[in-house]
Amino acid sequence: MAEMNRREVMKTGLAAAALGAASRLDWILPALAQGETVVPFTEFPPTFNPAPAVDRRLFDTRTLSSAFTPKDQFFTTQHYGHPEIDAAAYRLKVGGLVTTPKVFTIDELRKMGSTELIAGFECSGNRRPVQGLIGNGRWTGVPLKTVLDAAGLKADAQEIVFFGADRGKETVAFRGTNFDVEQQYGRSMPRARALASDPAPFLAYALNGEPLTKHQGAPLRLVVPGWYGAPNVKWLSEIVVQQDPYLGKFQTHWYRTLKGEMINGEMKWVETGITHLQLKSFVGRVTKTGDDHKLTTIVLNDGTPIKSVEVKIDDGPWQMATADPSTTAKYGWKLYNYTWKGATAGEHTVISRVTDATGKVQPTEAELANKKTFLEDNSQHPRKVMIS
Numbered sequence: 001m002a003e004m005n006r007r008e009v010m011k012t013g014l015a016a017a018a019l020g021a022a023s024r025l026d027w028i029l030p031a032l033a034q035g036e037t038v039v040p041f042t043e044f045p046p047t048f049n050p051a052p053a054v055d056r057r058l059f060d061t062r063t064l065s066s067a068f069t070p071k072d073q074f075f076t077t078q079h080y081g082h083p084e085i086d087a088a089a090y091r092l093k094v095g096g097l098v099t100t101p102k103v104f105t106i107d108e109l110r111k112m113g114s115t116e117l118i119a120g121f122e123c124s125g126n127r128r129p130v131q132g133l134i135g136n137g138r139w140t141g142v143p144l145k146t147v148l149d150a151a152g153l154k155a156d157a158q159e160i161v162f163f164g165a166d167r168g169k170e171t172v173a174f175r176g177t178n179f180d181v182e183q184q185y186g187r188s189m190p191r192a193r194a195l196a197s198d199p200a201p202f203l204a205y206a207l208n209g210e211p212l213t214k215h216q217g218a219p220l221r222l223v224v225p226g227w228y229g230a231p232n233v234k235w236l237s238e239i240v241v242q243q244d245p246y247l248g249k250f251q252t253h254w255y256r257t258l259k260g261e262m263i264n265g266e267m268k269w270v271e272t273g274i275t276h277l278q279l280k281s282f283v284g285r286v287t288k289t290g291d292d293h294k295l296t297t298i299v300l301n302d303g304t305p306i307k308s309v310e311v312k313i314d315d316g317p318w319q320m321a322t323a324d325p326s327t328t329a330k331y332g333w334k335l336y337n338y339t340w341k342g343a344t345a346g347e348h349t350v351i352s353r354v355t356d357a358t359g360k361v362q363p364t365e366a367e368l369a370n371k372k373t374f375l376e377d378n379s380q381h382p383r384k385v386m387i388s
């Protein structure tokens with residue numbers, strides 16, 4: 001596979017869009033400098049299609065061109081498709097263990113707050129070879145605490161549950177009996193997490209300065225800075241405050257990690273929920289200008305400061321990458337660049353690893369061997385590139 005120039009990148013994008021949703025040409029050109037070309041990743045599946053269905057889209061990190069993911073490139077995934085919501089008829093209900101149950105229109109919520117938050121997230125299932133379930137946005141909305149304070153949490157309120165307007169039939173198994181019941185997409189968090197000031201969960205109605213699209217949960221979605229995508233409930237329609245833990249499918253069952261951990265000197269097999277982002281980096285894009293190649297690494301974590309990002313080419317030494325000054329927000333993704341001089345023609349392996357300020361190092365794939373389920377794969381990703 002030869003190096004792609006601008007026109008070829010465009011053709012690939014158009015073909016992919018035509019294969020997926022013919023009506024949506026939402027795979028846009030990368031902003032390349034004069035003479036800069038994208039170097040292909042040979043590990044990408046030849047049939048890779050960034051828009052395989054009208055309600056599913058992956059971000060092609062080879063098109064990475066700005067700190068914020070444009071709304072028509074932001075990945076989208078969900079369980080029950082995109083619900084039809086009439087913005088004028090839309091209401092957010094807040095009820096349960098509150099002193100004053102509330103119903104808000106989108107205009108009322110807008111008047112309650114118009115603050116900004118930069119947050120990046122990935123789906124907990126994001127992984128090699130494509131790593132396309134990832135994005136970074138500038139969100140506008142109301143802090144969750146403002147809305148909860150307006151309703152007033154009662155003393156015994158311990159668990160805050162968030163429901164989307166999207167619903168579907170689910171089978172709930174109980175000791176050999178299956179019950180088919182309607183469910184809403186639901187996620188929860190403890191009261192202390194919901195009211196925390198840093199990071200403060202956020203109810204967003206705009207992305208990058210424009211109203212949310214239905215892909216991102218219009219008219220309102222939850223954004224939990226520093227956490228994976230699953231808790232970021234789209235088409236948020238209800239907040240239910242309760243005392244007991246919420247045991248819905250997408251909270252306790254579907255999004256779960258099973259891994260072996262040494263606890264009290266013994267290997268224990270533990271199941272954990274999907275919450276904060278694990279420390280992760282991967283080379284998202286390689287470009288060529290003249291004889292120089294540039295590796296751009298995407299870094300995401302729970303907001304813990306980053307100490308360093310290093311890259312390695314083939315069996316060479318680890319080399320320091322440089323932080324891109326446009327991506328410094330605590331809960332946003334960070335881009336790190338490395339200029340690779342003297343690359344020789346042929347296939348090469350490029351890999352990155354990030355270390356945070358506490359000294360935690362991104363694990364290798366071998367170090368994650370005791371993680372049985374595929375979610376939360378933050379392992380170092382050796383990527384194959386073809387230099388021409």
Ligand SMILES: Nc1nc2c(c(=O)[nH]1)N[C@H]1C(S)=C(S)[C@@H](COP(=O)(O)O)O[C@H]1N2
Pocket residue numbers: 074075076077078079080122123124135163164165166185215216217228229230231232233234235236
């Ligand atoms: N209402 C609702 N919200 C949802 C989901 C869903 O199925 N329904 N999926 C979650 C998952 S698993 C992810 S990864 C993110 C994806 O957000 P995005 O489509 O804006 O990228 O939405 C989350 N919020």
Ligand SMILES: [Mo]
Pocket residue numbers: 077122123124125229230
């Ligand atoms: Mo997800």
